[in-house]
Amino acid sequence: MDALKKGFSMAKEGVVAAAEKTKAGVEEAAAKTKEGVMYVGTKTKEGVVTSVNTVAQKTTDQANLVGETAVAGANQVSEKTVEGLESVVASAGLVKPGELTKQGGAVQQPTDEGQ
Template sequence: MDALKKGFSIAKEGVVAAAEKTKAGVEEAAAKTKEGVMYVGTKTKEGVATSVNTVAQKTTDQANLMSDTAVAGANQVSEKAVEGLESVVASAGLVKSGELKHEEQPPADAGQ
């Protein structure tokens, strides 16, 4: 009988030891899973932020390009309008064509 009790006691200790190791293994696995999920979340967040910043920068670049083009177009239109007015004034005889002088203005983005 003592042999049976001793055998069951040893078996019980084995089951307890296995349960403790299983518990420790599950806790470690849960910690690693949490760490992995947090890492993926952080990388996803960084990726989204980078994408948003890239889109914002490209939008800003395009807006600047559009405004530069609009300013250049407006300058050309106003230059042609002035030339047309000078032509009308000269042909009407209000001013002699030699009296008209063109003042060169620097381009709008020359100071940048």
């Protein structure tokens, strides 16, 4: 009987030792897993910030391009409008065709020196 008790006692000590080692191993694995998850999270966050900044910059660039194109288009439309008005004014006989001059991009009617 003593032999059985001694055998069970040794087995119990072995199980306790194994459990302690398992507990320590699990704690170490959990710590390393946490470190890995935090690292991946940090890298993902950095990637997202970089992506958001890239998208924001490209959006700004596109908005500027659209704005510049709209301004250029508006300038062309206004130039054509002025040219059309010059034609209408000249054809209506309100001014003589040679009297309209362009100065600095603006159409001006020459002043009458006698007035």
